[in-house]
Amino acid sequence: MMPLQDALFRPVRAGNAFEETVERLMQAIRLGVVPPGERLPAERELATRLGVSRVTLREAIRSLQDAGYVESRRGRYGGTFVNTTLPAVSPGRPIATPELLDALTLRAVLEAGAAECAASRSLGPAERRNLGARLTECSCAALDEYRRKDSRLHLAIAESTGSASLTAAIADVRMRVNELLDRIPLLPPNLAHSNDQHERIVTHILAGDPEAARRAMAEHLDGTASLLRGFLS
Structure with missing residues (x-):
């Protein structure tokens, strides 16, 4: 069976690497592929799967951390974890x-x-x-x-x-x-x-x-x- 993460964490295009990395991570979070409280794949693995540098990946993760979607933990069992409580979705712009x-x-x-x-x-x-x-x-x-x-x-x-x-x-x-x-x-x-x-x-x-x-x-x-x-x- 094809792992669902393989479909979401596929290589991004070079032109908008940061934006597309954020998009893929948000898909995994919002769609429940990586549920609240669970850890994202290791940084090295995730960078390889997305086809981006670790610098780009860290920038994307930092942006999601600042927005309240993930948190980074240190130590033997550390990594990047999806927050248990995610930010509320704002009404946003009108939909035509x-x-x-x-x-x-x-x-x-x-x-x-x-x-x-x-x-x-x-x-x-x-x-x-x-x-x-x-x-x-x-x-x-x-x-x-x-x-x-x-x-x-x-x-x-x-x-x-x-x-x-x-x-x-x-x-x-x-x-x-x-x-x-x-x-x-x-x-x-x-x-x-x-x-x-x-x-x-x-x-x-x-x-x-x-x-x-x-x-x-x-x-x-x-x-x-x-x-x-x-x-x-």
């Missing part, structure tokens, strides 16, 4: 309807295709366990943890396609969608409905039914899109 629809359209195409692709593959035991674990994690998540656990499940489905490029593209669009979701309230009835849909999606993937997996994912994404359009359009 075309921008909202663009993000939702891209997400629908990528994630419905990913569900179909994952269901068409012969998944190994580790991949099947990973999907099951992420599903359980999401269904049992507390309200303040739900968005992160939901992201991890959707990224696990992407990871099950075996395509690093598709997983990275879905991580990118998920960041866009999460920024939108952070602006609307969490509605318990919607979360319960989403959990039921998640179970159907994963069931179809594990059963090897690509068309049913695509339909279930499309339906699930339509529900989220409706809420976003309702609150933000």
Whole structure:
């Protein structure tokens, strides 16, 4: 099974090395790939995987530390750790309807295709366990943890396609969608409905039914899109 971190901590482009390093680290934090309280990969390893100098990496980490996302600890068990409490997301600038629809359209195409692709593959035991674990994690998540656990499940489905490029593209669009979701309230009835849909999606993937997996994912994404359009359009 392809480690999800490999898709996020991929080499950055030289032109904007610092900015893209910050972006990749923030993806890993905001999407829960490195959860609160856990340590980022070692500096040497992370610099190599991102294809940046250790100076650039340190600048990026220092910036995130100043912003309240990570902390550095010294000693034998030291390193850079994601803070247990992350900064609150500010409302930010207004979202134009075309921008909202663009993000939702891209997400629908990528994630419905990913569900179909994952269901068409012969998944190994580790991949099947990973999907099951992420599903359980999401269904049992507390309200303040739900968005992160939901992201991890959707990224696990992407990871099950075996395509690093598709997983990275879905991580990118998920960041866009999460920024939108952070602006609307969490509605318990919607979360319960989403959990039921998640179970159907994963069931179809594990059963090897690509068309049913695509339909279930499309339906699930339509529900989220409706809420976003309702609150933000």
